Amino acid sequence: MPKLMPKSNPRKLRILVSKPGLDGHDRGALILCKAFRDAGMEVIYGGVLTTPEQVAAMAIDEDVDAVALSLLNGAHMVAFPRVAKLLRDSNAADIVLVGGGIIPKEDKLVLEKEGITGNFGPGTSLGTIVKHVKDRVAKRSRTTTRPSQ
Amino acid sequence: MIPIKPILDGNKRAVSRAISLIEDESHYASSLLRLLYPHTGKAFVIGIVGPPGTGKSSIIDAMVRCYRQRGAHVGVVATDPSSPTSGGALLGDRLRMGLHSLDSDVFIRSMASRGQSGGLSPTTRNVVRVMDSASMNPIIIETVGAGQNDVSIASVADVVVVVLMPQMGDEVQSGKAGFMEIGDIFVVNKADLDGADKTISDLRALRSDVKGWEPPILKTVAIGGKGIKEMLVQIEDCRQYLEKKGYFARRRMAHLEEELLGDIVSHWTQKLKLRAKRTSRFRAIVREVVSREIDPWRASEQLYKELDMM
Numbered sequence: 001m002p003k004l005m006p007k008s009n010p011r012k013l014r015i016l017v018s019k020p021g022l023d024g025h026d027r028g029a030l031i032l033c034k035a036f037r038d039a040g041m042e043v044i045y046g047g048v049l050t051t052p053e054q055v056a057a058m059a060i061d062e063d064v065d066a067v068a069l070s071l072l073n074g075a076h077m078v079a080f081p082r083v084a085k086l087l088r089d090s091n092a093a094d095i096v097l098v099g100g101g102i103i104p105k106e107d108k109l110v111l112e113k114e115g116i117t118g119n120f121g122p123g124t125s126l127g128t129i130v131k132h133v134k135d136r137v138a139k140r141s142r143t144t145t146r147p148s149q
Numbered sequence: 150m151i152p153i154k155p156i157l158d159g160n161k162r163a164v165s166r167a168i169s170l171i172e173d174e175s176h177y178a179s180s181l182l183r184l185l186y187p188h189t190g191k192a193f194v195i196g197i198v199g200p201p202g203t204g205k206s207s208i209i210d211a212m213v214r215c216y217r218q219r220g221a222h223v224g225v226v227a228t229d230p231s232s233p234t235s236g237g238a239l240l241g242d243r244l245r246m247g248l249h250s251l252d253s254d255v256f257i258r259s260m261a262s263r264g265q266s267g268g269l270s271p272t273t274r275n276v277v278r279v280m281d282s283a284s285m286n287p288i289i290i291e292t293v294g295a296g297q298n299d300v301s302i303a304s305v306a307d308v309v310v311v312v313l314m315p316q317m318g319d320e321v322q323s324g325k326a327g328f329m330e331i332g333d334i335f336v337v338n339k340a341d342l343d344g345a346d347k348t349i350s351d352l353r354a355l356r357s358d359v360k361g362w363e364p365p366i367l368k369t370v371a372i373g374g375k376g377i378k379e380m381l382v383q384i385e386d387c388r389q390y391l392e393k394k395g396y397f398a399r400r401r402m403a404h405l406e407e408e409l410l411g412d413i414v415s416h417w418t419q420k421l422k423l424r425a426k427r428t429s430r431f432r433a434i435v436r437e438v439v440s441r442e443i444d445p446w447r448a449s450e451q452l453y454k455e456l457d458m459m
Contacts, residue, residue, distance in 0.1 A: 011173050012236070012261070037237035042261045047244040057250040058243065061257055063165040091162065 013137055014064040018046030020055045020083060023073040028100070028122075032068060035126040036133070052079050056086035059095055065137045066096040069116070076101055081114045096136045100129070151177055153184050159222070159283040161256060168258055171275045182275055188282035190401075192224070195287055195384060196306030198268060198328050201294025203314040204338040206245035207371035209289050213249050214374065215381055216287060222254045224285030226276055228269055228293050231261040238262075242291055256285060267301030268292035268328075274305050274408065297327035304404050307397065308387050310334045310380070313352070315344035324355035332356075332364050333387045336380060340368035362390050421456070428455050 017033050019026065026048045036043045044062050046055060059067050067087075069080050080099050087095050098118040099111060108119045118132045151170070155163035167185075171178045195212075197205045209225055216223050227242030238261035249255040258280075260270045269292060270276075280288050292302050303309055311332030323329055335356065337348050345368055352366050365383050369376035391397040425431055431452065438448045 011169075012263075014169075033239050037232060037239045038235050040232075040235045040237045042231075042238045042240060042259075044240045044259050045244055047247055050247060051251075054247060054250045058257075060162055061165055061250070062243075062259060063169045 011065075013041040013066070013134070014044065014062060015041050015066045015068055015133065016044045016046050016055070016059050016062060016064045017068045017070070018050045018055045018058070019048045019070050020050045020052045020079045021071050021073055021075040022049065023071050023075070024048045025072050028072075029068075029070050032070070032100075032126070032129065035130055036068075039130045039134070041133075052082035052086055055083050056090060056092075059087065060090055060092055064095060065140065066098060066133055068133065069097065069099045071099075071101040074102065076103055076119075077107055077110065080111055080116045084114045084116060094140060096133070096140050098129075098133055098136065100124070151181050153181070153282075156185065156279065156283055157188060159256075159285070161253075164256060164279060164283050165258065167279050168276050171272050171279060172260065172263075172270070174272065178275070182278065185278060185282040189278045190281065191284070192277070192281040192286040192288045193308075193388065194277060194281075194306045195289045196292065196302035196309040197289060197312060198292045198295050198299065198302050198309060198331070199312030200296075200317065203294075203312045203317075204369075204371045205291050205294070205312050206242040208310075208312060208336065208338060208369060208377070208380075209242075209291055210246040210249070211369075211371050211374040211377040212289060212381065213246065213255055215377055217249075217252065217255065221287065222285050223249075223256070224277075224280035224283075224288040225255070225257040225291070226260055226273060226280070226288070227257065227291040228260050228262055228273065230293050231263050233264070236264075256280065256283070262293050265301075266299070268295050268299030269301045269305065273301075277305065295328050297325060297329075300328055300331050303331040304407050307400065308333045308384055308391070310336055310384065312336045312338050313348060314339040315342045315348045317348065320351035320354050323351045330357045333362065333391075334380070334383050335364055335366045336369050336376075337366065338369045338371050340376070341370050360394070360396060362387060424456055425452060428452070430455050 015036055017029055019029055033043045033045050046058050069083060071079060084097055087093055097116045099116045100118060100120040103119045103121060111119055120129055156167050167181060170181060197209060199205050213223050229238055229240045229242060231238045240259035240261060243257045243259055246257055262270050265271045277288050290302060290306055292299060309331050311328060335352055337345050349366050356364050367376055367380050367383060369380060434448045434451060437443045438445050
């Protein structure tokens, strides 16, 4: 019997983009979606005004490699770590988290400790952000498929 | 070996990982599918097809809400196109279904078409099987915003709903071949816009009926959920009609026949291509065609003989 499944395709990088909070300024997030798409990624746009719970749930359903979080309203210190915690609680800490928005320098250190890197501000080139995501995903160790019940 | 129990139990992380393996056509995919296959065939599969922007995702959002009120465990596969240049994709369907993400009995997965024409991804059928084995029922498939030729959904879904909206063209459009022929149910969404009645009468004039089933034409306004309950009633009526007449099982058999033939053909195509290229005469024949010594039809006849295919 012939083997009907061909060789493994290289895994496409899947990324979720969302703005988990009361911030409807989606232009930047949409520009990023397009930049990620043009870099060959499959981008799931989760939209604005989501909750951290929704973002974590979407990340798991979609089995993404990375989640890009953006907030311009100052709530990043609450919302971003909350997404990180929810993913850890769901045995999905291997999903890479990157952030962006209006993020003061002193906050960046705290966020990085939570595993949220990048934290790019306005004016960052798209290339820098795309490269950061690719680098982090490349280093990521995908936990094996043994989800806890 | 991947444990299938968490998948069968509907563990979301297990289901989503399994889907990735299948989507990436991983080495594990075929053995996984073999284990899951005995647990499939239970789900009722609804296909939603229509041009971009007619509101397919919003209709699915409203459908899921209705099915959840009845306590169903719903699966959704939402497809958007892959870029032919970068290979990337912007998957924006679940954006319209945001409120269901937190519902443990709703599983939504976005898929890119990954180079396949026809409106679905090459692995949609098998992704539906994973959801089916996880006891999701119904499973709703949203196609890529369809061009007129995108009819793949008809060989995966049990019932197909075509979603249109007002002011998309005159009655000639509704008589054209392609996805207008595969609808079991037609929905004119955004029916609060001008021209909805004209769209309906155009459709009525030229709809194709499917074996004695005259496809109903419904009005919906997906945002707000208007007309969605009626749509689900029609979907159920259609299913009962197909079952009563024996068409339901026949459709599924036709889908499987097509799948098997497709697998065999693609396997042999690969093999034949390799064999043809390895044939010593291949290059020589190509050169003879280039120099007009022989014509392409005689050349392929010769190759055919050479490959022992006659």
